[in-house]
Amino acid sequence: MTALKPQMISPDTHADLTALRRDLHTHPELGFEEHRTSNIVARRLEAAGLEVTRGLGGTGVVGTLRKGTGNRAILLRADMDALAMTEVTGLPYASQSPGKMHACGHDGHTVMLLGAAEAMAQRDFSGTVHFVFQPAEEGRGGGAAMVRDGFFDRFPVDAAYGLHNAVDMPLGHIAAVEGPQLASSDRWWVTFRGIGTHGAKPHNGRSAMTAAGLFLAQVHNIVAQEVNPLKTAVISACAMQAGDFEALNVVPAEATIGGTARSYDEGVRTYLEEAIARHAQGIAASLGIAVDVRYTRGISAVVNEAAPTEVARRAITRALGEDAVITAIDPVMAGDDFSEFGMRVPGCYVHLGMGPMRPGGQHHGTNYDFNDACIPAGVAWWCAVVEEELR
Ligand SMILES: [Zn+2]
Ligand SMILES: [Zn+2]
CATH class of the missing domain: 3.40.630.10 (Zn peptidases)
Incomplete structure (x- = not known):
């Protein structure tokens, strides 16, 4: 037909x-x-x-x-x-x-x-x-x-x-x-700044790696637990950088995670932006380290x-x-x-x-x-x- x-x-x-x-x-x-x-x-x-x-x-x-x-x-x-x-x-x-x-x-x-x-x-x-x-x-x-x-x-x-x-x-x-x-499409980056140390003496440093791991688990939970199930949203972590495979006895001072955030609704979009920052800052505070959060709005x-x-x-x-x-x-x-x-x-x-x-x-x-x-x-x-x- x-x-x-x-x-x-x-x-x-x-x-x-x-x-x-x-x-x-x-x-x-x-x-x-x-x-x-x-x-x-x-x-x-x-x-x-x-x-x-x-x-x-x-x-x-x-x-x-x-x-x-x-x-x-x-x-x-x-x-x-x-x-x-x-x-x-x-x-x-x-x-x-x-x-x-x-x-x-x-x-x-x-x-x-x-x-x-x-x-x-x-x-x-x-x-x-x-x-x-x-x-x-x-x-x-x-x-x-x-x-x-x-x-x-x-x-x-x-x-x-x-x-x-x-x-x-x-x-x-x-x-x-x-x-x-079609959804809005935004990008985000979170960089945890801890204190690097010898891998054998973690107590002398503050691990950005641990922060990144905790954050990775929490960031994917935002859509599941915080956004109204009847609204549509996606947060995906898509890149991660920390440490060096040539130095497996070094706890790195920094770890960065980045990804995408998408939604159909400006209210949800703003919520995702704030929630990503809140989780990053909460984890950093609990570990006593610093964090930089960047969120860039792309298309609506x-x-x-x-x-x-x-x-x-x-x-x-x-x-x-x-x-x-x-x-x-x-x-x-x-x-x-x-x-x-x-x-x-x-x-x-x-x-x-x-x-x-x-x-x-x-x-x-x-x-x-x-x-x-x-x-x-x-x-x-x-x-x-x-x-x-x-x-
Ligand atoms: Zn195309
Ligand atoms: Zn096209």
Whole structure:
């Protein structure tokens, strides 16, 4: 069963966007290095008659269309960056840049939004649309860079929409689900500073190793025992450093543990930050040693609001038919810095089905490839969002 309607975009347009998608796939660029990609995007937007702003947040591009008398404005966002990994697909259009690969489908996201911009340049609506081509989604802070560069001052908007491809979801179906989609993603480091000593004379020192061991047990207990079981949170210790295997008669003075903390809720997020520090300080105090705690907030959670989610669903029905609407999916603890837009104005982030995944073809897998068969559905949905928002 497929929800694809043949009239969504012409076969010529589909072929053109597929060729461009494969060209971008052959020439992947990492975050903030998307010079070739953003240049292609900007030129095509200009050729289609959009007002184009280049260089926002480094390599970001914004294409603006204003029509009619409506004063409502929306942003539609795609990401352009690739990942630092080596492709093994063996496809004729596989990456020609060793160590760089479009393994998350941002090549597909870029051409679908570009196709929608070109289509809407020819169609009527009333209001303003900013087509946002964001750099550096994969952990390098491209969304934040665009906001720091004054995105919301220069392009004030009333709502924000984002789309990501989904493997193993029916081809051309779209999930628009209210509530948490992707988690906040923060990093923490705890360094215990004790007094180093001879391994045979532990009583002469204060062991940072012991502190680290106690902390490791307690930090993983925060989610289990302190966070409301009906709320979602993750704390994982992911790195640890202390001592020297060449000196197994030395109790080291320092031990450092670091990890990640994730949640869907700002209250839970703040709680995790405080709890990590409290446990570290409590253990240090009990052992009579010092401790440094560092906690860095990364991206915020992507949480879909009711009103734009309703618009997104109407757009799916309008573009693809009611059968294509998916209303329930499980959220995941990965992140997407679409939240830089979606946390400042009401937002909705949807998932576009690409059909069954091939072996090793999951996101960030070395055998991943975007499915060009879902381009028409993506373009049609973006256009329908504009038509539903700016009638
Ligand atoms: Zn990714
Ligand atoms: Zn992605």
